[in-house]
Amino acid sequence: MKYYNANTIIYLDGRFEKAADSSTDLYGQSLHYGYAAFEGIRAYKTHNGNRIFKAAAHFDRLEHSCKLANIPFPWDKQELIRETYKLLTLNKLKDAYIRPLVFCHPNMKLNQPVGVSIFICAWDWDAYSGNKLLNLTISDYERPNPKSTPMEAKLSGNYVNSILATTAANIKGYDEALLLDMNGFVAEASGANIFIEKDGKLYTPSLGNILPGITRATVKELCTVLDIECIEKKLTVDELKNADSAFLCGTATEVAGIASIDEVVYRTMWRESIGYTIQRAYKNLVLEKVNYEVII
Ligand code: PMP
Numbered sequence: 001m002k003y004y005n006a007n008t009i010i011y012l013d014g015r016f017e018k019a020a021d022s023s024t025d026l027y028g029q030s031l032h033y034g035y036a037a038f039e040g041i042r043a044y045k046t047h048n049g050n051r052i053f054k055a056a057a058h059f060d061r062l063e064h065s066c067k068l069a070n071i072p073f074p075w076d077k078q079e080l081i082r083e084t085y086k087l088l089t090l091n092k093l094k095d096a097y098i099r100p101l102v103f104c105h106p107n108m109k110l111n112q113p114v115g116v117s118i119f120i121c122a123w124d125w126d127a128y129s130g131n132k133l134l135n136l137t138i139s140d141y142e143r144p145n146p147k148s149t150p151m152e153a154k155l156s157g158n159y160v161n162s163i164l165a166t167t168a169a170n171i172k173g174y175d176e177a178l179l180l181d182m183n184g185f186v187a188e189a190s191g192a193n194i195f196i197e198k199d200g201k202l203y204t205p206s207l208g209n210i211l212p213g214i215t216r217a218t219v220k221e222l223c224t225v226l227d228i229e230c231i232e233k234k235l236t237v238d239e240l241k242n243a244d245s246a247f248l249c250g251t252a253t254e255v256a257g258i259a260s261i262d263e264v265v266y267r268t269m270w271r272e273s274i275g276y277t278i279q280r281a282y283k284n285l286v287l288e289k290v291n292y293e294v295i296i
Contacts, residue, residue, distance in 0.1 A: 003019075003121070003123050004020065004121070004123070006018075006020055008020070008091060008123075009090045009091055010022055010120065010121045011083055011087050011118075011120040011121075012120075013117050013118060013119075014083075016086070024119075025105070025106045027106040027107075028103060028107065029104040029109075029110075029113060030103035031103075032108065033110070033157065034159075035071070035104055035113070035155075035157065036071075036101060036102060036156040036157075037065035037069060037071055037154060037155055037156070038062070038065075038099060038102070038154055039061065039062045039099070039100045039154060040097065040098075040099060040154075040250075040251045040252055041053070041054075041058045041084075041097070041098040041099075042097060042098070042125065042286070043093065043122070044094075044286050045094035046289075047288065050088055050089075050093075051288060052081070052085065052088075052098065054214050055081045055084065056077070056081065058100075059077040059080055059100070061154060061212075062102065062154070063077065064153070065152075065154045066102055068150040069150060069153055070112060071102060071116060072113065075118060080118070080120070083120065084100070084120055087120055088122060091122060093122050093124060095125050096122045096125050097122065097123055097125040097252065098120065098122040099120070099121050099122070100120045101119045101120075101156075102117070102118050103116065103119065105117065132256070133256075133258065133270055134175040134248065134256055134257070134258050134259060135174050135175050135176075136169070136178045136258055136261045136262075137169050137172060137174040137176075137178065137261070137262050138178050138179075138180065138237065138261065138262060139165040139168060139177040139178060139179045139190075140168065141164050141165040141177070142180050142181060142182055142187070143161065143179045143180070143181050143182070143187040143188065143210070144158065144161055144182075145182045146209055151208075151211065152207070152211065154211060161179075162190035162191055163190075165177035165179055165190045176192075176248070177190050178194065178261060181205075181209035181210075182209070184236075185205065185209075185236060186235040186236070186237065186239075187205060188205065188211065188213075191250055192213070192215075192248040192249060192250035192253040193205075193210065193213040193215065193216040193248065194240075194246060194248055194249075194258075195219060195230075195246065196240055196244075196245070196246040197243055197244045197245045197274045197275060198242070198243050200229075201228070201229040201231060202229070202230040202231070202274055202278075203231050203233060203239070203243075204231075204232055205232070205234065205235050206233055206234060207232070213249065213250055213251075215249040215250050215253075215254070215255075218249075218285070219249055222278055222281045222282065222285070223278070226277065228277075228278075241261060243266065244273070245266045245268040245273035245274070245275055246261070247279070254279070254282060254283070255275065255278055255279035255282045256279075257270040257273065257276065
């Protein structure tokens with residue numbers, strides 16, 4: 001996949017410049033040690049214009065990730081949101097994926113950053129499809145213990161674990177890896193949170209050992225609106241495998257139904273599951289169709 005071309009503009013520390021002309025120092029802690037924080041954000045072409053979904057929540061989490069990792073965050077978040085909208089306009093992007101990254105300046109020591117930069121780029125992202133059901137495998141890799149790295153922070157270094165798990169799952173022929181936490185409870189997929197359905201209720205792992213997904217929070221909000229009971233608890237592998245249906249959710253994944261986990265194939269048809277209802281409600285929400293229906 002090509003992320004930029006000769007005309008692509010990026011945002012770097014208050015300036016807009018051509019991606020092809022931009023560069024970074026090779027002697028930084030981010031490149032060497034994965035000491036950086038980032039976000040993954042979606043923009044949608046809606047009938048109200050170009051919309052960045054939950055922009056404030058994403059920039060809040062970016063700041064929080066930095067705080068948890070002792071990385072300074074000397075920027076105004078409202079300003080960053082305005083600059084991100086400008087970035088989309090400059091690149092003529094509508095349905096897009098946006099990637100802000102806070103990275104540290106040259107310093108090969110294992111101590112506090114000597115300075116930080118913020119880089120924001122965006123690329124075209126196909127409109128929602130959501131039709132494909134996923135085949136998952138429980139990974140031999142487990143999510144890192146939050147006592148070793150803050151798992152509630154979206155830190156670059158944490159994603160080595162995700163890459164290892166996804167690669168191993170793909171080699172075995174699965175779409176995605178599902179990781180357990182250090183106590184053997186269900187945690188999350190390599191880049192998405194999980195919900196299961198059992199007897200008309202939804203369940204999702206409680207916070208602590210997982211990334212607090214913004215989509216996960218949105219699903220919970222949708223459950224309140226739709227009067228669906230949603231329970232956060234420690235989920236066992238048995239509960240996962242005895243569920244009626246299940247789905248992953250995340251900014252990039254949106255809401256994606258799970259067909260199977262290892263040898264277990266979910267019996268409830270996706271189109272009859274609560275996940276399918278949530279999937280459609282999520283689509284309406286990001287495309288602002290809910291308001292549209294109210295307005296007309
Ligand atoms: N868990 C992990 C490990 C992730 O990388 C992501 C994607 N950011 C998620 C969960 C879902 O988070 P969000 O809904 O905020 O995209």
